[in-house]
Amino acid sequence: MxxxxxxxxxxxxxxxxxxxxxxxxANTLGNTDHIYDIGQLGNGVTLMHFTDVHAQLMPNYFRExxxxxxxxNMAGRPPHLVGAKLLSAFGIKTGTRLAHAHTHLDYEQAxxxxxxxxxxxxLATLVKYIREQRPGALLLDGGxxxxxxxxxxxxxGADMVQxxxxxGVDIMTGHWxxxxxxxxxxxxxxxxxxxxxxxxxxxIKTSDFGDPVFTPWVMREIRGIPVAVxxxxxxYTPIANPRHFVPDWTFGIQEExxxxxxxxxxxxxxxAVILLSxxxxxxxxxxxSRLTGIDAILGGHTHDAIPQPIVVRNxxxxxxxxxxxxxxxxxxxxxxxxxxxxxxxxxxxxxxVFANLLEPDPExxxxxxxxxxxxETRLSEKLAVSEGLLYRRGNFNGTFxxxxxxxxxxxxxxxxxxxxxxxxxxxxxxxxxxxxxxxMAQTAITYPxxxxxxxxxxxxxxxxxxxxxxxxxxxxxxQQGGDMVRVGGLQYTCDPTRRTGHRISNMYLRxxxxxxxxxxxxxxxxxxxxxxSGPPIWDVxxxxxxxxxxxxxxxxxxxxxxxxxxxxxxx
Amino acid sequence: xxxxxxxxxxxxxxIAAGAAASFLKVGNSLAATWNKSGFESKVTVExxxxxxxxxxxxxxxxxISAPDIAxxxxxxxxxxxxxxxxTESISIVVDKNPFPLSSTFDFxxxxxxxxxxxLKMGQTSNVIAIVKADGKFFxxxxxxxxxxxxxxx
Numbered sequence: 001m002x003x004x005x006x007x008x009x010x011x012x013x014x015x016x017x018x019x020x021x022x023x024x025x026a027n028t029l030g031n032t033d034h035i036y037d038i039g040q041l042g043n044g045v046t047l048m049h050f051t052d053v054h055a056q057l058m059p060n061y062f063r064e065x066x067x068x069x070x071x072x073n074m075a076g077r078p079p080h081l082v083g084a085k086l087l088s089a090f091g092i093k094t095g096t097r098l099a100h101a102h103t104h105l106d107y108e109q110a111x112x113x114x115x116x117x118x119x120x121x122x123l124a125t126l127v128k129y130i131r132e133q134r135p136g137a138l139l140l141d142g143g144x145x146x147x148x149x150x151x152x153x154x155x156x157g158a159d160m161v162q163x164x165x166x167x168g169v170d171i172m173t174g175h176w177x178x179x180x181x182x183x184x185x186x187x188x189x190x191x192x193x194x195x196x197x198x199x200x201x202x203x204i205k206t207s208d209f210g211d212p213v214f215t216p217w218v219m220r221e222i223r224g225i226p227v228a229v230x231x232x233x234x235x236y237t238p239i240a241n242p243r244h245f246v247p248d249w250t251f252g253i254q255e256e257x258x259x260x261x262x263x264x265x266x267x268x269x270x271x272a273v274i275l276l277s278x279x280x281x282x283x284x285x286x287x288x289s290r291l292t293g294i295d296a297i298l299g300g301h302t303h304d305a306i307p308q309p310i311v312v313r314n315x316x317x318x319x320x321x322x323x324x325x326x327x328x329x330x331x332x333x334x335x336x337x338x339x340x341x342x343x344x345x346x347x348x349x350x351x352x353v354f355a356n357l358l359e360p361d362p363e364x365x366x367x368x369x370x371x372x373x374x375x376e377t378r379l380s381e382k383l384a385v386s387e388g389l390l391y392r393r394g395n396f397n398g399t400f401x402x403x404x405x406x407x408x409x410x411x412x413x414x415x416x417x418x419x420x421x422x423x424x425x426x427x428x429x430x431x432x433x434x435x436x437x438x439x440m441a442q443t444a445i446t447y448p449x450x451x452x453x454x455x456x457x458x459x460x461x462x463x464x465x466x467x468x469x470x471x472x473x474x475x476x477x478x479q480q481g482g483d484m485v486r487v488g489g490l491q492y493t494c495d496p497t498r499r500t501g502h503r504i505s506n507m508y509l510r511x512x513x514x515x516x517x518x519x520x521x522x523x524x525x526x527x528x529x530x531x532x533s534g535p536p537i538w539d540v541x542x543x544x545x546x547x548x549x550x551x552x553x554x555x556x557x558x559x560x561x562x563x564x565x566x567x568x569x570x571x
Numbered sequence: 572x573x574x575x576x577x578x579x580x581x582x583x584x585x586i587a588a589g590a591a592a593s594f595l596k597v598g599n600s601l602a603a604t605w606n607k608s609g610f611e612s613k614v615t616v617e618x619x620x621x622x623x624x625x626x627x628x629x630x631x632x633x634x635i636s637a638p639d640i641a642x643x644x645x646x647x648x649x650x651x652x653x654x655x656x657x658t659e660s661i662s663i664v665v666d667k668n669p670f671p672l673s674s675t676f677d678f679x680x681x682x683x684x685x686x687x688x689x690l691k692m693g694q695t696s697n698v699i700a701i702v703k704a705d706g707k708f709f710x711x712x713x714x715x716x717x718x719x720x721x722x723x724x
Contacts, residue, residue: 482724
């Protein structure tokens with residue numbers, strides 16, 4: 001072919017754009033010609049950061065949320081801005097590539113126009129390109145890399161470790177990695193990773209003597225400048241995920257130990273101190289206001305693609321807080337200017353990884369092909385086709401979660417169904433075929449059993465209140481886990497602004513009020529209890545899809561919200 | 572090295588337990604009167620009354636180290652440090668527990684006001700420290716959240 005794929009797709013994108021309302025004007029921020037023009041560094045150091053790739057080796061779609069509410073002093077502050085509110089806060093023009101990367105607006109049409117994002121082969125090309133322009137730049141992986149796909153589950157993370165090594169990751173921390181079990185994580189960290197990728201966590205200790213389980217921090221020289229990187233694993237791993245995977249380790253935020261670590265790094269001559277964090281954006285903002293001496297917190301967990309850092313003041317200066325999205329959709333490039341052995345300025349660029357604009361790296365293409373080869377038949381099994389867009393992310397529900405709820409209800413014959421509010425999982429465009437791999441991208445966990453139990457109305461209320469408090473507690477240190485549990489069958493009202501235990505009301509089942517002492521047949525999956533048995537959720541969903549073949553757009557069961565009108569975290 | 576230490580302690584567990592028992596016996600004979608009404612009271616107000624600490628003064632000299640969210644409600648690690656001069660005793664009260672007064676530690680003259688223990692907590696609650704120093708009572712509290720967890724993220 002005379003025309004390269006890249007040129008072809010670029011031409012296609014431009015011509016398609018002219019026929020749609022999504023016009024790409026030459027001077028907008030989303031102009032493809034400038035999207036990877038990162039400018040000059042000057043005297044300083046560069047850190048590249050990606051996070052929460054959730055084992056997505058292939059380009060994929062990820063629809064950003066239309067609901068990401070901030071409560072209390074988090075209301076209206078990044079990352080709790082969605083759609084047009086987010087775009088205007090960061091000066092991004094509507095209808096551009098960047099607008100598509102950061103919002104759910106006109107999602108389907110924009111996704112058709114601009115194509116899939118991420119993919120390790122495309123990411124690898126971008127990383128190499130940045131390294132050419134920023135010699136010595138470190139590549140940091142914020143965690144949640146070894147979970148989220150069939151191959152990561154089946155190889156117990158080995159595929160992602162190989163891919164990360166080839167990509168050139170220098171340092172990482174973790175969260176879902178720990179759901180592979182303490183022994184497996186240690187096996188990889190002390191084995192394959194040793195001398196190649198540093199796995200850091202200042203906040204994991206043994207529960208008996210409080211001994212550190214991982215190296216807490218490292219000093220690395222970038223262009224002769226000493227830079228300290230401290231690791232912060234997800235502080236609530238044993239609560240949000242089954243504790244039995246890490247029975248002998250204790251986590252937590254560990255502020256005091258972190259401050260001591262920062263001070264230690266400064267004493268040893270660090271010109272810049274970076275926290276590679278899996279706390280989540282709100283915890284990081286609070287942490288940045290309470291500790292001193294950290295120049296930047298490169299954050300993850302909450303999957304928020306925040307275009308520019310949040311600048312947080314504390315008693316001795318300021319700390320930048322970033323969050324770099326998920327699924328390999330973005331590569332963050334942080335330039336820190338150094339003068340007099342201190343950080344004197346910065347430039348932050350959150351580069352969207354558009355597969356159409358980046359040639360895949362041949363070596364990474366080969367590796368991914370090799371990783372997938374033994375499983376290709378199983379991965380590519382065609383299960384059904386959906387007429388509507390299937391996505392997950394959002395505070396209360398997503399169409400893919402609704403599909404899971406519908407499947408659970410049909411297969412288990414329960415009257416009420418629960419599905420966890422995970423933030424990971426890819427998006428499928430209308431009429432895209434749903435393969436077994438796509439189902440695994442929503443469900444691939446090490447505790448996938450479905451359960452059917454009889455729960456009283458009172459217990460259900462308690463569960464909803466508990467999960468809701470974990471999402472909307474006004475103190476971010478008291479938040480943990482993911483989005484709100486998704487429910488099928490049950491209707492309720494939620495007021496996120498009320499206090500703990502008083503946010504949920506008006507619970508109904510098929511028009512009848514839920515009774516506190518009545519028992520209901522409830523199905524769910526991803527129980528944190530040990531030794532739960534039941535068919536894995538992917539089998540339940542696959543069975544449902546095979547039986548239905550063509551699916552209408554799932555009808556979202558959403559709670560009625562109160563107390564949040566005018567909140568810019570909801571579209 | 573840590574592994575070795577752990578193995579050693581496991582092996583010596585039986586001996587250690589024996590030693591602790593005899594040590595406690597000595598402790599018991601020296602201990603203050605058992606606060607029966609305090610440990611049996613079912614509400615915090617009564618537990619505080621039993622300690623004569625109903626009007627304890629809030630103090631920044633008391634530091635409570637406890638998780639913001641408990642990893643396991645059955646054993647929540649709590650450390651209380653009192654920098655108040657002449658600390659005589661530290662009591663720990665878990666407001667929402669069925670029996671709120673969990674423990675009282677008496678200190679011999681001149682001892683450092685420091686205790687580290689594990690408490691059982693059934694629900695989110697304030698953990699209250701009561702420090703007696705020079706016959707006066709001081710207090711501080713920290714909320715520890717207990718959640719059923721799950722929902723990953």
